[in-house]
Amino acid sequence: MTDIQPFPAHTVLPPMAKAVVAPHYDSMSAAERFQFAEQHPDNYLNAMRSVDEYPLGTAPSIDTLMADNRRTLARLLTDGSFSSTSRVRVLYIPAGVQ
Secondary structure (H helix, E strand, C coil), rough: CCCCCCEEEEEEHHHHHHHCCCHHHCCCCCHHHHHHHCCCCCHHHHHHHHHHHHHCCCCCCHHHHHHHHHHHHHHHHEEEEEEEEEECCCCCCCCCCC
């Protein structure tokens, strides 16, 4: 049985949108994602980095990378980039879930 739980929504504040909103990352190559993330430290792309983006031999361990991603997300959620709508809870139900 699927366990569906509501979670608080966070919305990017308009003045921060240009810096924070990620580009169409799924249409970027791994090298392009790496370069973009390095050049834009406040972009959400830095909260979802993957090992395959890094040049050969330079990738951090998966544990280090996940810790870095969590720190980036925590910073973005507390530095004024997002507004919290803690009174509103949302559900995300992927297509195909019954």
